Amino acid sequence: xxxxxxxxxxxxxxxxxxxxxxxxxxxxxxxxxxxxxxxxxxxxxxxxxxxxxxxxxxxxxxxxxxxxxxxxxxxxxxxxxxxxxxxxxxxxxxxxxxxxxxxxxxxxxxxxxxxxx
Amino acid sequence: xxxxxxxxxxxxxxxxxxxxxxxxxxxxxxxxxxxxxxxxxxxxxxxxxxxxxxxxxxxxxxxxxxxxxxxxxxxxxxxxxxxxxxxxxxxxxxxxxxxxxxxxxxxxxxxxxxx
Numbered sequence: 001x002x003x004x005x006x007x008x009x010x011x012x013x014x015x016x017x018x019x020x021x022x023x024x025x026x027x028x029x030x031x032x033x034x035x036x037x038x039x040x041x042x043x044x045x046x047x048x049x050x051x052x053x054x055x056x057x058x059x060x061x062x063x064x065x066x067x068x069x070x071x072x073x074x075x076x077x078x079x080x081x082x083x084x085x086x087x088x089x090x091x092x093x094x095x096x097x098x099x100x101x102x103x104x105x106x107x108x109x110x111x112x113x114x115x116x117x
Numbered sequence: 118x119x120x121x122x123x124x125x126x127x128x129x130x131x132x133x134x135x136x137x138x139x140x141x142x143x144x145x146x147x148x149x150x151x152x153x154x155x156x157x158x159x160x161x162x163x164x165x166x167x168x169x170x171x172x173x174x175x176x177x178x179x180x181x182x183x184x185x186x187x188x189x190x191x192x193x194x195x196x197x198x199x200x201x202x203x204x205x206x207x208x209x210x211x212x213x214x215x216x217x218x219x220x221x222x223x224x225x226x227x228x229x230x231x232x
Contacts, residue, residue, distance in 0.1 A: 045207060045223035091160065102173035103211065103219045104150060107160035
């Protein structure tokens with residue numbers, strides 16, 4: 001079954017520290033895409049970072065990096081130097097059979113991150 | 118600002134009624150996706166359109182329907198509304214080229230409350 005699992009319902013981190021949000025996925029497709037989205041309390045969904053299953057290097061976007069471990073089927077999000085504005089819900093998502101007929105997203109249940117001053 | 122617009126932002130209606138949610142994709146994007154976010158079901162894919170044609174269906178109820186128009190905007194129609202349809206409805210768009218990075222950018226959502 002195609003599934004995304006986020007086992008951390010909530011996390012706290014101190015401002016300026018790094019934090020890792022866990023994500024594991026399950027798919028039998030050789031080609032898939034992994035995404036992270038941020039949802040602040042205002043409700044919008046903000047794209048953060050993408051990793052393709054064939055990408056050799058871990059994706060990075062500013063303070064965000066994706067720790068991709070294909071054999072373990074994990075795609076953890078690392079946020080460096082946390083800021084108060086990073087407090088939000090974070091969703092890991094997958095597109096199975098990436099580049100196929102549809103690139104619909106399958107979402108995890110999310111991790112609520114609270115950054116403390 | 119993702120470039121995806123959704124109207125209305127909020128919608129309050131009664132059970133049994135019908136509503137229409139509207140979405141305009143980012144300039145140049147051909148694919149439109151609809152998602153529903155509720156407390157009990159989480160974020161679920163409903164339906165996708167690509168350049169005016171239905172491409173994929175997810176957990177969309179028969180009471181719900183959608184279409185994509187020639188100008189690429191899309192509408193999601195919800196009818197015979199029930200209390201359980203109360204949710205945040207997102208539209209997302211992507212280039213839809215079918216290869217390479219096809220990142221979906223989300224609109225601000227329409228919060229539907231059924232009383």
